[in-house]
Amino acid sequence: MMKARVIVTLKNGVLDPQGQAIEGSLASLSFGGVSNVRQGKVFDFEIEGTDEQAARSQIKAMCEKLLANTVIENFAIEISH
Secondary structure (H helix, E strand, O other), X not given: OEEEXXXXXXXXXXXXXXXXXXXXXXXXXXXXXXXXXOOEEEEEEEEOOXXXXXXXXXXXXXXXXXXXXXXXXXXXXXXXX
16 A cells, blocks of 8 residues: 655646735735745545556546646645555
8 A cells, every 4th residue: 555645736827816815814914925825735545556656657647637637737746655
């Protein structure tokens, strides 16, 4: 069994209104010096097997079909044993 983490973020240049709202809220809470806030998603799950390359390939397909909108989002895959 392997543990996987997928991190999905908006591509550079894609408007991020939620990130802008968070940045504004941080400033109003006196957290100065914070800029260019971008929000994203994290998916943690376990996947059966011991072949990391096969798992990475399967997770990439999951991202492309469901977990990320690849038109506007990037994704990164982390696998640990």
